[in-house]
Amino acid sequence: LGVPTQSAARAVSIMKASATAHIGETNTPALGGTKFRKMETIQGDCSALVAEAASYFDRVISAVA
Secondary structure: OOOOHHHHHHHHHHHHHHHHHHHHOOOOHHHHHHHOOOOOOOOOOOHHHHHHHHHHHHHHHHHHO
């Protein structure tokens, strides 16, 4: 679509950071600023899910680059 691969990889990297922060509940008002949203979730250890989601983003980044 005419988007430079470096820009596409950077965008996916930003999406990865956002998604893993939401999954792992490491997002804070200080990091989110005016766009901070706290979603109601069940408490638990989501480290395996965070790692899996991060690996999918890494696959996309490697495929784009």
